[in-house]
Each structure stands twice: as structure tokens, then as C-alpha cells.
């Protein structure tokens with residue numbers, strides 16, 4: 001038994017919905033399935049606050065967006081991909097405007113833009129400070145008008161089905177019935193988002209467990225640049241809730257325990273007074289890139305100039321000089337979050353913040369059409385690595401990436417599906433039945449385990465933080481990889497108490513942990529092999545960038561004996577690597 | 585032992601329970617914990633079989649709504665410290681229960697779709713992308729902005745006495761979202777939405793109790809949206825009545 005569509009998309013976040021609409025618009029006769037483990041509007045795109053970058057104003061240029069992105073990436077981004085990204089971004093953003101996204105406006109009715117870290121000019125579109133929320137709801141609500149789009153809500157994909165060297169569908173657990181369905185299609189697009197939950201302290205939601213990365217990896221597709229993990233410099237201690245970079249874009253400053261703007265000590269420029277009309281200076285101080293700001297925090301902590309707290313050391317993000325009116329107009333969600341979750345009203349008090357795991361630059365290796373090395377398999381959004389982000393993503397490029405590459409993936413998959421209508425149905429159904437058996441045998445009916453899911457997850461989180469955090473070394477990474485191998489062993493002794501077929505969330509937690517263990521090891525091994533420091537990957541034992549040996553993407557391949565690391569060249573079209581300079 | 589709290593949680597597993605039961609769990613008390621943290625603690629450390637929905641834990645994905653001591657709440661935004669005694673946790677009222685704290689969203693999804701929550705332009709009046717964005721002043725944005733804030737959390741349905749009595753009622757959030765588009769200066773599709781909104785199952789069933797706006801965690805004010813829709817529809821009614829007559833003269 002199976003169901004059949006032309007294209008199946010796994011993931012109903014920004015990337016998945018954009019892809020679905022692109023297919024429906026490219027060829028309305030194609031049937032498109034959107035499989036999502038949560039209702040699409042729950043996807044974590046909903047949490048994005050600050051904004052989405054695209055050149056729209058006369059004083060800005062595509063070339064500048066290109067340069068900011070490539071420099072921000074520490075030259076690890078592919079320049080052909082970045083060029084295409086900045087070129088297509090404006091039309092995609094306007095399209096979203098036409099679909100009803102409530103962008104914040106200038107008095108003349110044009111869309112407003114704000115400054116963001118690492119960008120040389122105001123180019124970040126925003127919808128107050130709930131940009132991702134508004135983009136996701138606009139996309140979801142718009143998607144409802146296309147009848148070829150069929151949704152499989154609360155359906156959890158477990159395995160990519162490959163037959164005859166081609167991806168031809170996916171197995172997905174229907175949470176309501178517990179049945180593992182075989183969903184067949186000529187093309188599959190992975191849009192499953194990030195993997196922040198591999199770490200303990202993260203801005204990512206519970207659903208960001210790297211499922212799509214692990215599924216692609218198990219199907220033989222390499223994961224690219226997995227060692228590059230972004231820490232966002234301003235998360236609330238304890239919960240990891242994000243205080244958006246837009247708060248610094250609007251003029252917020254970071255100070256240490258003495259009220260000193262410590263970023264000036266870390267090669268990020270000199271501070272100008274907050275009352276100076278020049279403030280905030282682009283690509284300088286608080287508007288430096290995230291990797292550098294998070295690294296500065298660690299150094300500042302080592303100097304004993306941060307503030308100790310129950311959830312680790314913190315510094316202060318001061319918005320008071322912006323005044324209540326501006327805060328309420330531009331940053332109302334920041335005020336709401338700080339009040340609710342830190343008991344602090346930023347109008348009157350500075351907000352305690354510390355670096356927090358936020359985004360993974362790496363992911364499923366794709367080309368600029370979002371195609372992977374496996375025929376029929378595409379990937380877009382945070383799950384994918386094209387790469388436009390290289391070693392460090394610039395804030396507000398990701399939401400735009402969902403649109404540009406979601407749409408490209410949709411169009412490319414539509415063409416591929418039209419050209420390859422035939423499927424090996426019988427063999428696929430057999431695979432689907434085997435997958436149903438595996439889930440039943442290894443999980444739902446599993447007897448006698450003793451390891452709690454939460455215990456293994458916690459130990460995985462701890463070892464990732466201690467060994468693969470902001471600063472790493474061969475020693476710390478080896479310890480982490482060893483620990484992950486031990487956890488993989490112990491996973492086979494997992495305790496499952498829930499035998500139910502209806503909304504068995506213990507089963508989904510177990511499947512997510514299973515995926516995360518694969519993703520974590522790919523991160524650890526890729527980081528171990530890269531003996532240089534670049535962007536967000538900082539090796540204390542190899543502190544310098546090494547273009548001679550590592551101006552390359554890492555590729556992590558799944559093998560029976562564990563992870564194999566390979567490399568592929570970075571595409572440099574017009575701007576050879578230089579020193580990365582901020583604050584000048 | 586450090587301070588603890590008791591949670592009494594609604595349990596229902598359709599394959600084994602003929603009726604719902606309540607199960608009590610003891611959890612540690614932390615001042616910074618929200619109810620969702622306590623429920624997660626139960627799942628992680630005490631009873632892996634408890635099922636519920638959550639994701640963002642920052643009040644924006646809309647998935648963690650539950651009845652807390654009989655009141656619809658986002659459990660990631662309701663703090664343990666604001667409660668004393670045993671806390672009773674149930675699935676949001678007014679919906680069929682699937683299992684434990686998980687209820688069916690089918691009805692809402694269908695209703696949401698029925699109000700056509702997307703920008704509708706008149707035939708041939710779409711602006712080509714090359715011509716850029718539609719202009720919309722900050723003032724025009726404010727007209728509908730409040731209604732865009734809905735996170736689809738369903739608390740308003742759980743609080744609505746009309747929906748509890750008759751679930752054919754379109755309900756607060758769906759009406760507010762229809763209004764959101766009706767009042768957007770870029771939209772020209774109000775007539776097409778009236779079918780759902782101004783129907784018997786639409787705004788006219790609302791008796792203006794206002795409970796929906798009271799529980800809404802995002803200040804959407806669905807009750808206000810319903811009122812505005814009623815006023816606008818009444819004007820339509822008079823226009824229809826008067827226009828043919830007016831034309832004659």
C-alpha cells in the first residue's frame with residue numbers, strides 16, 4: 001500500500017511552503033504533498049524576529065550585499081551561489097509582500113529596512129520584530145489557496161526511499177494512527193530546518209533535531225561544512241530565548257560588568273556615543289558579525305569581566321537610551337520576551353545575555369538548483385548547505401535564503417518530476433513495509449531497555465557543548481566523538497514505555513534522538529578534521545585561517561565504519577580571500 | 585527535600601482507556617519554570633508516555649495551549665510561581681481529544697481555509713513583481729495589524745461559550761483572520777469572504793461575550809474583529825436595500 005504524488009516536500013516551514021507554492025505555480029497539474037511533523041504554522045521559522053535581507057533601496061547595491069555575505073562567510077561561501085542569491089532576493093521579497101506579509105513601512109508606504117550585523121547599509125526588511133512569524137503565516141495562508149497542495153500534517157518522516165539510484169519517496173509515521181505510510185513521488189525536497197537541539201542551550205525549538213540531515217546522510221548524500229555552527233551573541237541565560245540582533249541594529253549596546261563596551265577590545269572598531277547620529281556604525285562594534293561577537297564574549301569571560309549568574313556568565317544588552325516609544329514601535333516582542341522570561345523591562349533595565357546556539361551553516365550538500373548528489377532528492381532552507389553562508393551566516397540572510405532556494409528547489413523538482421514520472425512501485429512498497437517493521441520492532445514493541453531517552457539526550461547535549469562549542473581543540477573534539485560513539489552504543493538499550501499507536505511522542509523523541517546522534521557525530525568529525533580556524537569554527541590548537549589547505553568545503557559521508565570526511569573546492573568567481581576586517 | 589508542586593494531568597489513551605482519568609505527578613518547583621517546563625520534566629524523568637504538543641517555548645508557535653485550572657493558557661507563558669496548590673492540566677476545551685493533552689485541529693484548519701486567508705486581487709489588477717511593492721502607509725498597516733498577530737493557539741475557541749454550544753460557529757480566530765485580509769489595503773476580496781463570515785455560522789452567532797479577547801495571549805481582540813465585521817455587514821445590508829432604489833431616481 002502506498003500513496004502517490006508528483007513531488008513530496010518534507011517540512012512545512014518557510015522553505016517547504018515556498019517550494020510547495022513554486023511547484024503549484026510552475027505546473028498546476030502536479031500533485032504536491034507537504035509532510036510536516038507539526039502543523040506548518042508551528043515550524044520554527046515562526047520564531048525568527050529580526051528580518052530578511054534584500055537590496056531594495058536606491059542607495060544600496062547587489063554588489064554590496066554580495067561582498068558583505070562573502071566576507072561574513074570568511075570566504076567559505078560559494079560565490080556563484082551568493083551572486084544568484086542576492087540577485088533573486090529582491091523579487092522574492094516583493095512576492096511575499098504581494099502575498100500579504102505585513103512588512104513595516106516608511107511614511108511614504110514603501111517597505112522599511114533596518115541595519116543588521118555585518119551588513120554595510122540598512123537592507124533588512126522587517127515586520128516589527130516578528131518577521132519570521134509573519135512570513136510563515138503569510139506563506140501558510142497563501143498556500144491554502146492552491147488545491148494541488150495536499151498536506152500531511154503531524155506526519156513524521158523516518159526514511160528516504162531510494163530505488164534504482166533514485167530517490168522516489170519517503171516513509172512517514174502518521175502520528176494520529178501510528179501507521180508508517182509509504183508516500184511515493186518522483187522528487188523529494190527536504191525542508192526540515194536546523195539541528196540546534198543537538199546542543200543544550202539553543203534558540204531552536206523542540207522540533208529542530210536535524211531529521212532531514214540524518215535521513216539524507218543515511219541515504220548516502222554527504223553533509224557539508226557541518227563544523228560551522230553559529231552562536232548568536234544575545235540569548236537569555238537559562239532559557240536560550242533569542243533577543244534579536246535588530247535590538248543592536250536599532251542602537252542597543254553590549255557592556256560588561258563595569259558598564260564598558262568591551263567589543264572595542266576585540267578588533268571590532270571604536271565605539272561612538274549612543275547620542276551621536278553616527279551610532280550604530282555599520283559593520284562595527286555591536287554590528288560586527290556574530291562569530292566575532294560570540295568569541296569576544298568568551299575572551300571577556302576569561303578576563304573575568306562578565307557577570308556570573310545561575311545559568312552561566314552573562315553581559316548586558318542595554319536598550320534604555322532608545323526610549324519606550326522606539327522600543328514599543330520597533331522591538332515590542334523583545335520587550336515582551338524580556339519581561340516574561342527574564343523579569344526585566346528593557347525600557348528601564350539592561351537585559352542579561354550570553355551566546356547561544358542559533359543556526360547551523362552546514363547541511364545537506366546541494367547545488368544552486370537545490371539538487372543533491374542523489375537523483376530526485378532536493379533540499380532547501382536551514383537543512384541544506386548551498387553554500388551562501390560559508391563559515392558564518394550573516395543575520396537576516398537565512399529568511400531570504402528560504403525564499404530564494406525554496407522557490408528554486410520547487411521549480412527544479414517540478415521539472416525533474418515531469419521528466420521522470422515512472423516509479424518502481426513494487427520495490428518501494430516493500431521498502432515501506434520494511435520500514436514499518438523496523439519502527440515496530442526497534443521502538444514500539446521494544447522490550448527490556450534501561451536507558452532513558454532524556455538521559456542520553458542530556459549527555460549528548462553536554463558533550464557537544466563542552467567539546468564542540470565556540471572554541472574547540474583536537475583534544476576536546478576527540479573526547480566528544482568518543483562520547484558520542486558510546487551514546488550510540490547505549491542507544492540500542494533504549495527504554496520505551498509507550499506502546500500506543502496514537503500520538504506516541506515517546507517514539508518520536510526516540511527517533512529524533514537517533515537522528516541527532518548521527519548529526520552530532522558528523523559535526524564532531526568534521527570539526528576534528530578541519531585543522532584551521534575560520535569564521536565560527538575556532539580551533540585553539542590551530543588559531544589561524546589556512547587557505548592553502550582549507551579553502552574547501554568539508555563533506556561528511558556515512559559509511560558502515562562511521563564518518564568519512566572528504567572535501568570539495570569553494571567556488572570563487574570574483575573576490576579572492578582577504579583578511580576579514582570590521583570596524584574600519 | 586526542596587520545594588515541590590503537584591500537577592494533576594488529564595490522561596486518555598484511546599487504545600486502552602474507555603474514559604479519561606487524572607494522574608498526579610510531583611515535580612520540583614523552580615521560580616523560573618513555566619508550566620510547560622514542569623510537564624517536560626514529567627515526560628523526561630517520570631513518565632515517558634505523557635503526550636502533548638509544544639515547540640518554541642517562547643509563546644509564538646501556538647502549540648502548547650492547555651486548560652490550566654480550567655482556564656485556557658499557553659503553558660510556555662504561564663509560570664508555576666503564579667499558582668498554589670495542585671495544578672489541574674487538561675486539553676483545551678471544546679475540541680475532540682485525540683490523546684492525553686492533544687486535541688484535534690481539523691475543524692479549525694477547515695474554518696481557516698473557508699475565510700480565504702490570502703490576498704485576493706480583482707481579475708487583471710495584480711501588480712507585476714517588476715513594479716515593486718504595493719504601497720501601504722504605516723497608518724494603513726495599523727488598520728489590520730492587530731489581527732495579523734494571531735498564533736492560531738485556539739485559546740479563544742476553548743473560552744468561547746458559543747463554540748462550546750455549537751461548533752458550526754466559525755469562531756473568533758477564523759473571523760479575525762478573515763477581517764485581517766478584509767482590512768488590508770492590498771486586498772480586494774471582501775465580497776468573496778462574506779459568504780463564510782456573514783453567514784449564519786459566521787459573525788451573527790456571536791453574542792458578544794468577549795471571553796475570546798480576554799484569554800487571547802497576543803491581544804488580537806477577536807471580539808473586536810467580530811464587532812467590526814458585524815457593523816460592516818450591516819452597512820452592506822443597507823446598501824443593498826437602498827442602492828436599487830437610489831439608482832432609480
Ligand SMILES: Cc1cc2nc3c(=O)[nH]c(=O)nc-3n(C[C@H](O)[C@H](O)[C@H](O)COP(=O)(O)OP(=O)(O)OC[C@H]3O[C@@H](n4cnc5c(N)ncnc54)[C@H](O)[C@@H]3O)c2cc1C
Nearest residue numbers: 011012013014015037045050051157193381382396398399
Ligand atoms: C529564534 C530565531 C530567530 C531567528 N531570526 C532570524 C532572522 O531574524 N532573520 C533570519 O534571516 N533568520 C533568522 N533565524 C533563522 C531562520 O529563522 C531559520 O534558519 C529558518 O526559519 C529555517 O526555516 P526552514 O524552513 O528551513 O525550517 P523550519 O521553519 O524549522 O521548518 C522545518 C519543518 O520541517 C518539519 N520537519 C522536521 N523534521 C521532520 C520530520 N522528520 N518529518 C516531517 N517533518 C519534519 C517541521 O515540522 C517543520 O515544518 C532565526 C532562528 C531562530 C531560531
Ligand code: SF4
Nearest residue numbers: 734735737738740800
Ligand atoms: S485570536 Fe488569540 S486566542 Fe485566538 S487563536 Fe489567535 S492568538 Fe490564539
Ligand code: FES
Nearest residue numbers: 641645646648660
Ligand atoms: S511552545 Fe510555542 S507557544 Fe508555547
